Amino acid sequence: MNRGFLATYFDGIGVKTLSEVDSNPNRSNQHEIGITRPMRSFMGEANFTFPASFLWLGGEQESVTEFGEATYYDSRANNPDRAAEWRLYYPTNPVTEMMSAGDTLFLTLRPDRSLLFIVVPKESTVESQMLWLFDIPEQQRLEFVVRKYASDEVGELDFVIRYLLDEIGIEYEDPTANDLDTIIDRFGLSFPKTKVFSDLARSTLPEVNALDNPDAALIAWLSHEEAMFRRLEKRIVSTRIQDGFLVDEEADVDSFIKFSLSVQNRRKSRMGHSLENHISAVFDAHDVNYSSQVRTEKGKRPDYIFPGKNEYFDQNFAVENLTMLAAKSSCKDRWSQVLPEANRIKQKHLLTLEPAITESTTQSMKQSSLQLIVPRAIQTSYTRSQQEWIWSLQDFLSLVIDRQSS
Numbered sequence: 001m002n003r004g005f006l007a008t009y010f011d012g013i014g015v016k017t018l019s020e021v022d023s024n025p026n027r028s029n030q031h032e033i034g035i036t037r038p039m040r041s042f043m044g045e046a047n048f049t050f051p052a053s054f055l056w057l058g059g060e061q062e063s064v065t066e067f068g069e070a071t072y073y074d075s076r077a078n079n080p081d082r083a084a085e086w087r088l089y090y091p092t093n094p095v096t097e098m099m100s101a102g103d104t105l106f107l108t109l110r111p112d113r114s115l116l117f118i119v120v121p122k123e124s125t126v127e128s129q130m131l132w133l134f135d136i137p138e139q140q141r142l143e144f145v146v147r148k149y150a151s152d153e154v155g156e157l158d159f160v161i162r163y164l165l166d167e168i169g170i171e172y173e174d175p176t177a178n179d180l181d182t183i184i185d186r187f188g189l190s191f192p193k194t195k196v197f198s199d200l201a202r203s204t205l206p207e208v209n210a211l212d213n214p215d216a217a218l219i220a221w222l223s224h225e226e227a228m229f230r231r232l233e234k235r236i237v238s239t240r241i242q243d244g245f246l247v248d249e250e251a252d253v254d255s256f257i258k259f260s261l262s263v264q265n266r267r268k269s270r271m272g273h274s275l276e277n278h279i280s281a282v283f284d285a286h287d288v289n290y291s292s293q294v295r296t297e298k299g300k301r302p303d304y305i306f307p308g309k310n311e312y313f314d315q316n317f318a319v320e321n322l323t324m325l326a327a328k329s330s331c332k333d334r335w336s337q338v339l340p341e342a343n344r345i346k347q348k349h350l351l352t353l354e355p356a357i358t359e360s361t362t363q364s365m366k367q368s369s370l371q372l373i374v375p376r377a378i379q380t381s382y383t384r385s386q387q388e389w390i391w392s393l394q395d396f397l398s399l400v401i402d403r404q405s406s
Contacts, residue, residue: 005161006133006134006135006149007149007150008111009110009111009165009170009172010108010109010110010111010116010134010149011042011108011109011110011111011148011149012039012041012042012043012108012109012146012147012148012149013106013107013108013109013134013136013146013147013149014035014036014038014039014105014106014107014108014144014145014146015104015105015106015107015130015131015134015136015144015145015146015147016104016105016107016140016141016142016143016144016145017102017103017104017105017122017140017141017142018099018100018101018102018103018104018105018119019101019142020101022101022105023096023099023100023101023103024100024101031089031090031091031092031096032087032088032089032090033087033088033090033105033107034085034086034087035072035086035087035088035144036143036144036146038144038146039086039107039144039146040086041146041148042109042148043072043086043109044072045074045084045086047071047072047073047074047077048071048072048073048113049069049070049071049072050069050070050071050072050109050113050114050115051067051069051113051114051115052067052068052069052070052090052114052115052116052117053065053066053067053114053115053116053117053169054066054067054068054090054093054095054096054117054119055095055116055117055118055119055168055169056094056095056098056099056118056119056120057118057119057120057126057130057167057168058120058121058124058126064094064095064098065095065169066093066094066095068091068093069091070088070089070090070091070115070117071088071089072086072087072088072089073086073087073089074086074087075087088107090117095117095119096119098119099119102122103119103120103121103122104119104120104121104122104127104130104140105117105118105119106118106119106120106130106134107144108134116168118130118168122140123358123360124358125332125354125356125357125358125361126167126332127358128356128357128358129164129167129355129356129381130164130168131356132164132355132356132381133161133164133165134147135147158377159219159222159223159353159377159378160355160377160378160380160381162223162226163353163355164355180227180228180231181231183200183204183228184228184231184232184235187232189235189236189239190236191232191233191236191266194270194273194274194277195273195277197225197228197229197274198221198225198273198274198277198278198281199277200225200228201221201222201224201225201228201278202221202278202281204224205220205221205224208220208221209285210281210282210285210286211285211286213394214282214285214286214393214394214397215375215376215377215392215393215394216375216376216377217278217282218278218279218282218375218393219375219377219378221278221281222271222274222275222278222353225274225278226271226274229270233263233266233267237263240259245259271329271353272327272328272329274329275327275328275329275351275353276292276303276327279304279325279327279351279393280292282393282397283304283397286397286401288306288397288400288401288404289306289307289308289404290304290305290306290307290308290400291304291305291308291309291312292304292305294309294312296312296341296342296343297340297342297343298340300340300341300342301341302324302325302326302338302341302342303325303326303327304324304325304326304327305322305323305324305342306322306323306324306325306400306403306404307321307322307400307403307404312342312344319344319345320403321403321406322342322344322345323345323349323399323400323403324341324342324345324348324349325349325350325351325373325396326338326341326348326349326350326351327350327351327352328350328351328352328354329352329353329354330352330353330354331350331352331354331357332354332357335350335352335361335365335370335372336368338350338370339368339370346369347369347370347371348368348369348370348371349370349371349373349391349396350365350370350371350372350373351373351374351393351396352372352373352374353374353375353378354374354378355378355381355382356381356382357372357382357386359383359385359386362382362386362389362390366389371391372389372390372391373390373391373392373393373395373396374390374391374392375392375393376392376393376394379392
């Protein structure tokens with residue numbers, strides 16, 4: 001897949017497996033990482049102190065961000081008879097304290113001459129996602145694998161890319177953002193209920209038809225609603241910041257932190273509700289019978305039961321005609337939570353927007369009788385062998401429609 005769009009956000013990247021010397025100050029004189037010649041092609045050959053964002057990405061909801069600096073210098077500058085040896089010195093901070101030998105480092109230079117220092121656990125889903133995003137071969141080395149992004153390349157900033165950029169804290173610029181103002185003006189400076197926003201997203205995309213292509217429709221609706229939400233969010237947050245966080249002319253830190261957390265939490269929770277709203281719209285378009293959020297055994301609530309609640313609790317209803325579906329915008333390590341839902345149904349189904357889940361994880365899903373469903377546009381982030389097993393939303397619809405007809 002073309003990665004030309006990344007030139008808007010990155011000049012280049014180096015990816016390596018961290019060694020003991022890289023990550024453990026007890027094994028070297030200080031926190032330093034050697035910079036290879038290919039990396040110097042975009043980092044330059046002049047001593048420089050970069051503003052840096054340090055980011056640790058682990059499992060579900062596990063991330064740590066720290067802002068600081070990193071110093072780039074030639075350690076042999078005082079030895080002109082020896083070849084230059086460029087290094088990057090990084091300070092001790094919560095991110096660097098968490099990393100260890102074997103973790104993967106993604107070191108990127110952004111167009112504003114700032115660094116993004118991302119550390120992820122080896123063989124994790126987030127590592128798989130970052131490798132796919134930056135178009136890096138999956139072989140791991142102790143020496144940097146380098147990718148430079150050219151501004152004359154072309155490429156599309158699709159749903160998957162925006163999802164992953166958001167994971168690493170990069171706000172994408174929507175070129176059509178101004179066009180959304182006429183749609184969201186009615187909300188002023190307040191957020192409507194998610195269902196209202198979802199309904200509006202679908203009604204303002206009349207050309208999208210879930211009967212023609214349910215996978216494409218789902219992604220189109222989600223993308224449009226996300227763009228609307230971010231535009232309205234920008235208005236609301238900008239106004240709140242301009243109002244300031246002062247009490248009796250002193251900074252109200254607690255109010256600022258509370259507001260910041262509310263922004264982050266709204267983003268996370270809204271996507272899950274949005275996904276369910278649009279999935280339901282797809283089922284409705286296809287006249288599929290279902291019940292949502294049915295309380296089953298031990299208080300579990302599967303997102304969808306087909307053909308419905310009454311059939312599930314009717315012991316005379318054929319089990320082979322029952323189906324359950326869980327919907328998670330991101331699942332990471334949470335997929336196993338689906339297994340105890342709806343005990344009458346052995347084969348579980350899980351729809352997610354999560355790109356590039358590791359092969360070991362999808363193999364565990366398969367062994368646990370959990371069928372993964374991923375919209376077709378997102379399946380490109382998976383390996384070929386995974387794509388042969390993963391279902392599309394259309395595949396799942398075919399199953400429930402067939403069972404409904406019988």
